[in-house]
Amino acid sequence: MYEGAVQDLIDELGRLPGVGPKSAQRIAFHLLAAESADVGRLVAALQRVQAEVRFCVTCYNVAENEQCRICRDPRRSDDVICVVEEPKDVVAIERTREFRGRYHVLGGAISPIEGVGPDDLRVKELMTRLMDGAVTELIIATDPNLEGEATAAYLARLVGPLGLAVSRLASGLPVGGDLEYADEITLGRAFEGRRRIDA
Numbered sequence: 001m002y003e004g005a006v007q008d009l010i011d012e013l014g015r016l017p018g019v020g021p022k023s024a025q026r027i028a029f030h031l032l033a034a035e036s037a038d039v040g041r042l043v044a045a046l047q048r049v050q051a052e053v054r055f056c057v058t059c060y061n062v063a064e065n066e067q068c069r070i071c072r073d074p075r076r077s078d079d080v081i082c083v084v085e086e087p088k089d090v091v092a093i094e095r096t097r098e099f100r101g102r103y104h105v106l107g108g109a110i111s112p113i114e115g116v117g118p119d120d121l122r123v124k125e126l127m128t129r130l131m132d133g134a135v136t137e138l139i140i141a142t143d144p145n146l147e148g149e150a151t152a153a154y155l156a157r158l159v160g161p162l163g164l165a166v167s168r169l170a171s172g173l174p175v176g177g178d179l180e181y182a183d184e185i186t187l188g189r190a191f192e193g194r195r196r197i198d199a
């Protein structure tokens with residue numbers, strides 16, 4: 001629709017999650033009109049995440065070191081792991097201040113429709129972490145939707161023989177949504193009222 005550079009920018013923006021063609025166009029023209037210092041900061045931020053941010057070798061949260069801030073914190077307890085789908089879910093749960101254990105980020109959820117199976121997620125890595133016996137409780141905090149529930153059921157079955165306490169966040173979260181859309185109080189309550197699931 002547009003020429004060269006402008007259309008390239010619209011195309012790239014349109015590939016981002018949640019950005020439709022109209023939004024892509026709006027953002028592109030906003031950037032065209034912006035001060036060069038503002039655009040410079042955006043470019044620098046993009047380059048920095050590319051260069052500096054990686055995934056924690058232990059829990060796969062985003063990290064600027066080999067391990068993330070949470071895995072490096074000696075005050076957190078090692079006996080409980082909270083399993084989430086994405087790094088943004090770690091942020092949502094941290095906001096509730098209800099949890100002082102460690103995390104494990106799966107990198108998504110099981111979805112037969114999208115061709116995502118357990119092997120595409122960091123399930124093997126989770127099992128490895130559970131093998132040394134230090135962890136006694138697993139809290140499964142996948143999203144309250146079809147894929148999240150399927151993933152929770154799969155994990156509960158898989159870790160069943162290990163004899164851990166396995167729990168799922170209590171209901172009350174907006175069904176079908178993402179964990180991140182729940183407000184802190186609702187998510188905090190769901191955490192506190194988590195229910196033991198038996199495989």
Ligand SMILES: [Zn+2]
Nearest residue numbers: 056059068071
């Ligand atoms: Zn970590």
